[in-house]
Amino acid sequence: MLHELATGGKCRQIIRMSENAFMILCQKLESDGGLRSTQRMTIEEQVARFLHIIGNDFRNRFVSWFYYQSGSATSVHFHRVLNAIISLEDQYLIQPTGDTVQKQIQEKRRFYPFFKDCIGAIDGTHIRVKVPSKDAPRYRGRKGYPTINVLAACTFDLKFTYVLSGWEGTTSDSRVLKDTLTREDKLNTPDGKFYLVDGGLPLKSTLIAPYRGVRAFGVLKRRFPIIRSTTEPFYSYETQSQIFLACCILHNYLLEVDYDRELEDEVAQEVLNATQDVEDHAPNAMDDRGEQIRESIILLGLWKLTVIQFLYENKLAMSKKDGTSTRFHWTTPMDTAFLQAMITKKDNGNRIDGTFTPQAYTNMVEELGKAFGMDLTKDHLKNRLKTLKDHFSKFYDVLKGNSMNDFSWDPSTKLLGAEEEVWEKLIKKSPEAAKWRDKPILHYHEMLELFAKDRATETPDSQAKYPSFSKSKKRKLEKDDEFTTTLMSSINNVADAIGKSTKDLCKVMEGSRACVYSEEEIYKELEIMGIVSEEEIFDVYLFLVERPEKARALFGCPLNKRVNMLRRMMGA
Template sequence: MNDFEGDRTIFIAAFTAYVAYLNILVFIEYNKNLILEARAEANFERKKARDRLINDLNKLEDSRDVIRMRPHAFQRLCYILRGTGRLRDNQYSCVEEQVAKFLHVLSHNVRNRTLRFFFGRSLGTISSHFHNVLRALISLEDRFLVQPMDDCPIPNEILMKEGKIFPYFEKCIGAIDGTHMRVKIFGDDVRKYRSRKQFPTQNILVACTFDLKFTYVLAGWEGSAHDSRILEDALTRADKLKIPQGKYYLADAGYMLTPSFLTPYRGMRYHLKEYTNHAPENPMELFNLRHSSLRNAVERCIGVLKKRFPIIASGTEPHYNEDTMSDVFIACCIIHNFLMGVDPDEELIDEVDNELMHSEEEDDTPPTTRNNEYSTDFSIMELDGLFDEHDRSNEKMFDGVEHGEKQSEGGYFSWPRAMDTLLLEILREQKIKGLKDDRNFQGEAYRVAIDAINKQFKCNITKEKIVNRLKTLKDIMHLALDALKKSGISWNDTTKKIEAGPETWNELIKAKPKMKRIRDKEIPNLELLRDIYEKDRATGTKARTAKERLRQWEETNTIDEVDQLQAENVVILENLDRCCGDKEIWLRCCGVQQNNKQ
């Protein structure tokens, strides 16, 4: 009887546990369905919100406030991007949604978490869509970033100004300039990117036509690099800036005057604001006025670009790294060119023109009436013969001083070689002590150098003279380092000279006339200069154009594909060697290997 009661108790306990287990399963299943239903309902609501937003962008005329273009332009852009094959609709998102998110980031400089709120997507999905659209846009470079051809006609903007611009600038094809974009940099590289704006930037070279369309963009150079150095790099790259035979670009005084780049007269009034109340007084000033009014196109073009896309104009630190920001700038230029053809936004252009005009005004004095007859007389009598004289004038004013620095009162102060050596040795010691911030020395370092030089050489050196001398020495160092990167050039440590053959020197000087300053000249303190300044020197290793960026992506994808195939024993390196790097050939090899394996 006791055994029966014991078995009965065990049975009841087991049955009770089983019933409780079943109840738990039912509860979990019931709540699981509720959770899934709630999640499905939330997803459905988010999809409705996204569809409503995309529908509004495709219909509402005020879509410019959100994505900087009207519905017809947005639809056209999505159609073009679909045609690249890099963007596709899928069961979760359409091309319109991906492009809208990308344009919203460019137009408002917002973070991904802001897009997550509006579009109801995860941060990973938003980031993936952003970079997919970015690559698809840069792949359109051959369609929207087109350089002038050899047989390019005279621009209408020049033909329409006969007597003032035409025929004097009839061979001009556009204008070039550099612009800065803030970037996020960490570590020792900050000093290379720190520009006169006191925060890290990229210095980007752009060329544009007079109808405000970009033709060439070189992004990625450090902000400390000089405009002329970036231009020299652009002229020697694989995807270089092309200038048709007999044509030229307009450039400001920061560039060297060459047959391909026409700069203004130095030492003369140039900017339009300087002629507001005072007409040109001589043919050279009239030339500068005409030059400035025509070159103003590149300033307008950059102004419209940055006004349209605040992500590249913001003074705050960007959300993306410097490589992505370089790609973003190129993509913005491509979208800008696309919109100038289908949706130019004249109100935005007028707003930029007004800002440029007001930014040039020195005071509120109303402009006086210009003596148009006076200016026209100059254009008829003098402008046609100014170009040769202009060439000689600029070359003369551009020549540097190698062994002296001009004093503010006039004349030159002589810098003996021993004084240069003492100055640089002291500054190197001060750098080791930590008295060099980024690219400049602290005041204490200059004070030590001034005291030592004045004591040893019995002179009256000032900080201004030291700073000016260091500029000259750094210019010489930059020339020497640029020359040593070329083939056929070497450094002789005994003579302290750069050695090269006559033909090599002639080619160097032809490409960069300032190279004549170091030809057959001793550079006794090059090692000291490199110790102090070489790490601050911009290198341009991350600079690239749209074509070069696409090529880099293709090479990266190829390497990743090879690694994957090799890991799966689908292809071996010997096959790749026989393919000589041809992607299509090695892919066929991969197919043969895979078929044999199967």
């Protein structure tokens, strides 16, 4: 492999760095990281194989097969290099002192002097991990699979200065940030300086929001696909967390000795265009008919908004005509923002004995009013808080007494999931629980974080404090429900009409679409090739499923040449 790196001109493709940067890294890992050659493998070979794995997201079994080495030996050498790289953390993850203005700010008039006291940006990302089934609900957040929530700070030259990984995927970003500011190895902010943060994080004198231009994660994940993959990792939760830290250290090292302007420009363009990583999707040649489909989808969204506006304004006009008034209507985005605001205030200590402080309400009224352009009051927030608590109590009281770890919430379907025996036991105990098997629950994790503790300590008397509705108010609510039903029915009718025309366009597009092999077809083709054992076939299968263009190229070759082609693909 070392000969291939030196003479094949594929060094950057295989190990994600130049030959010169690779040799310097090996010397540094030997002198500063304590890495040593073994009886059968040199330092260069160990480091090259480690970089080959993290730079291509290869499994242990495949690498062992590829290099004709046992699985245990591959794992041992991988962890030796991993530990050696992490030992360089103090050299490459250095928090800024704020003594000087960063070059990227000082040299641009639109930034200087306005951001002269800014020392970097903070953002978070989710990395998929493998955890035991009993722990999966704590890690399965908005992604739908177990992840860890990683928070990092970086400078404007894309160097990471602080990394905290390990929090469960269900943990809110604000809670992770609070930990970074209070733990022993905390994130430091010099006096008079500040960080730019994402809009989902709390606003402080040292944290200015919103900022959505962080590109460091994009460059990092493009360079090291092992932390970008959405398939279940081979390595344990702890090792995957260490791998992310090691990738950040290598990223900073390469910015110093092997700067890749082309890679950074690609990520910058994706951020500006709000596009997805091209390697995560099959190629799609969009022609005029594709543009028509896109316009139809946009048209569908515009029609939905038009119907909503028409029916709602008609409702207001009818109310004014007959002298009645309409109550304040909360939308799902408003609930999302309100719940996140309450979590932030709670994390900041503005919720005492389950009650928000007057200043917290004042701040939330101002924040939500500006965000949605509405004239909100403190009473609006208090009334909505009571309603949200009431919604939460309806399903929480049914589940209370059972282990919440037995249930997981699917963010795509909004449904609670559990093993069949768990549901049967619960329904036998509380028949009303049956409806929660197929009834969506919005904002599950947010409400659990805000209300679970209060609900668990409430007495029957305190639970009875929620107001009951009078008959006249019930009739009013029923009318509002009729309006909502009519509204959604009208929207669906419009959506169906546009959807039918869109399907016709999609059928036309199928004829010009590049061939895409299904998962079943890929597996059958690999069996026909007969080149890998049952254990090894899964690694090749996952490799091709994630790279549809390589699957097309491989299966387009004559059968007798596919083995060599596969080795070339996975070696590059």
